[in-house]
Amino acid sequence: MTTVLLLMDFQNGIAGRPGFEPVVDAAARALDAARGRRVPVIFVRVAFRPGYPEISPDNRAFSRHRDADGDDMALDRPGTQIIDRLAPRDDEHVVVKKRFSAFTGSDLAVLLRGLGADDLVLGGVSTGGVVLSTVRQAADLDYRLTVLSDACGDPDPEVHRVLVGKVFPPQARVTTVDEWVSEG
Template sequence: MTDPRPVLLAMDFQHGIVERLGDDAVLAGARKAVEAARAASIPVVWVRVAFRPGYPEVSASSSFAGLVGSAGDAMTMDHPATAIHAALGPREDEPVVVKRRISAFTGSDLAVVLRAARADTLVLAGISTSGVVLSTLRQAADLDYRLVVLSDACADREAEVHRVLLEKVFPRQAEVTTVADWAGTLTTAP
């Protein structure tokens, strides 16, 4: 039996979202976080949002209704826009979790994957800070995970919202740090 360990969650780094944000710095930050996790033998779990054709998971009253209504098939499982960005690409041994809502936990098998990994700490990176990162952080805190947010591997369309979340909201439930500072605490695996 191995000790519990951290898991890096790389969330919503998919083509459509990365390209809509247009921030290469967050992609570079995510790439550095993934490289540091791999070097330290920390599992990387990829999270993406996608739906079945016709969006049967989305009710008319859902907050997703407007988004998917204008997306055509661009938010479906097999559409290139929902694939993990090619600059990051998951390895074959890294699970890709598909979620159906904003939080990485909702409508996915993330809890099962984390339990199998014996995770006790979640290291969060994602787009957007006010979406998947906030929602996942809140739910993970309620599930008693220790939390780390990688500030330069998160981004939001609204710079001020991003700043307030990182400086005022997240520190109440998580350690907020940079990728470089987090990577500096890791031990490289033999």
Template sequence: MSERRLVLLAMDFQQDIVDRAGGGAALAAVSRAIEAARAAAIPVMYVRVAFRPGYPEAAPANPVFGAIHRSGDAMTQDHPATQLHAALPVRPGEPVILKRRVSAFAGSDLDVLLRAAGATDLVLAGISTSGVVLSTVRQAADLDYALTVLSDACADRDEEVHRVLTGKIFPRQAAVATVDEWIKAR
């Protein structure tokens, strides 16, 4: 069997998203996961969602991103609200992937970076559980990655949705563990 190569993806831990989703606990958990990954020489990649000025990527008819046109420049790629949260300092060599849709793969170069890293296994953390995490789990499973979702390093505005996804839906395609369980298993 070939060697397994893990990559930790910290997805949408942006200032505005963390604040709106009440993601402080998930932010603290992903910080622990990042430090553990670095200590184990597991690559860390960050994903953030943002758009070009004027939002040319966001069709007005899109149910998720259509209203973004009315948000001024709050979701543009250079706006402070779309930058990674200050509690997650990126180290040199850790890529920050810019995406234009919900899934970390859609409208980004994530696939190219993962293939270049030789990734076989993805460890996922993100806000929101029902957004970026769900979409990325589905697409990554279709791309044949082995998956682990760090349940306490994910957050959602709806705690019941988070519970159902991490307890019932994700286990069909991914291992689900807390950050501490994942660290112990390393």
């Protein structure tokens, strides 16, 4: 079994907002443990070309950002860069996606196949966005899944609670970073 840690949307414009500090702390502990165990780490971020040509006006969720953010979510802008606390090392992969799921518009599936991954451990912001969409797609692709509940966060605590408590368990094992680390 080859395990990969996916840290998703831990970028300045998303996880760098106030209120996500405990989630970032948990993700940092997971990252340290993965690095110590030589578990491959893949960072996922969302970013677009200037002017957001990838976003259809029919996409309600993303067209809202295109219209409101200017080019804040463009590929080279500070808001799309991984937060300093979790800075990827040179030997760690960074995947750029174009929608909520880490798989959509990215080369994540190809990279996971190349690594021989069959077991994914997920953390991300937000639970109702990237984590939910990625869990659903990864489950459909037959990956074994673990969601690190404290390394996930959502602007709406109730959404987070329902997802990790009721929605994810049929498709993924839900645990904390400390429990995952103690399993060695």
